Amino acid sequence: xxxxxxxxxxxxxxxxxxxxxxxxxxxxxxxxxxxxxxxxxxxxxxxxxxxxxxxxxxxxxxxxxxxxxx
Amino acid sequence: xxxxxxxxxxxxxxxxxxxxxxxxxxxxxxxxxxxxxxxxxxxxxxxxxxxxxxxxxxxxxxxxxxxxxxxxxxxxxxxxxxxxxxxxxxxxxxxxxxxxxxxxxxxxxxxxxxxxxxxxxxxxxxxxxxxxxxxxxxxxxxxxxxxxxxxxxxxxxxxxx
Numbered sequence: 001x002x003x004x005x006x007x008x009x010x011x012x013x014x015x016x017x018x019x020x021x022x023x024x025x026x027x028x029x030x031x032x033x034x035x036x037x038x039x040x041x042x043x044x045x046x047x048x049x050x051x052x053x054x055x056x057x058x059x060x061x062x063x064x065x066x067x068x069x070x
Numbered sequence: 071x072x073x074x075x076x077x078x079x080x081x082x083x084x085x086x087x088x089x090x091x092x093x094x095x096x097x098x099x100x101x102x103x104x105x106x107x108x109x110x111x112x113x114x115x116x117x118x119x120x121x122x123x124x125x126x127x128x129x130x131x132x133x134x135x136x137x138x139x140x141x142x143x144x145x146x147x148x149x150x151x152x153x154x155x156x157x158x159x160x161x162x163x164x165x166x167x168x169x170x171x172x173x174x175x176x177x178x179x180x181x182x183x184x185x186x187x188x189x190x191x192x193x194x195x196x197x198x199x200x201x202x203x204x205x206x207x208x209x210x211x212x213x214x215x216x217x218x219x220x221x222x223x224x225x226x227x228x229x230x231x
Binding site for chain 1: 121123124127185186187188189190191192202203204205206207208211212213214
């Protein structure tokens with residue numbers, strides 16, 4: 001299991017994301033032999049502060065993208 | 071759908087032309103270009119790097135989601151890597167749709183989401199130093215241990231303090 005509590009909390013774990021086999025993974029993810037593990041620092045495509053829904057999880061967000069009814 | 075990285079100038083005009091089809095009523099283009107300063111600090115050039123295979127998968131997933139949820143017909147989503155000079159395009163998004171409203175909405179959502187979730191990083195070379203851009207915090211459920219503003223989440227023990 002990925003267990004950030006076993007390390008320094010309040011440090012880099014507060015800003016990292018983890019990917020297993022090139023998909024974002026949560027702390028409950030089990031690792032297997034030959035899995036590809038990546039520690040990702042915050043991505044830096046710009047300074048736009050506007051929030052956006054999460055890919056693949058928009059249905060659970062408060063403001064999912066809406067189909068335009070034009 | 072066109073998802074790709076470029077290591078030289080992005081062929082924006084070709085992307086736009088290749089995406090158009092008879093049933094489209096609108097093509098919306100977002101062209102993200104390199105600015106000559108960050109908060110007033112003069113920029114010389116940028117270097118972009120990526121975790122490429124994951125980034126391509128993420129970009130494809132975003133485009134697929136946008137087509138499904140906004141009802142647009144087709145999308146080109148491409149990013150440039152390597153060294154970019156001031157004014158050059160770093161990211162180009164083209165959305166083709168029967169109607170303009172859906173195309174604008176999808177394009178805005180794509181660039182906002184790409185900037186927060188696709189593993190691409192930017193090193194800024196200023197006149198007086200070099201820094202990796204800070205980046206935005208990951209959305210709450212992608213970060214490993216980001217603090218939960220609404221309190222601990224029982225389903226996710228990592229967020230308990």
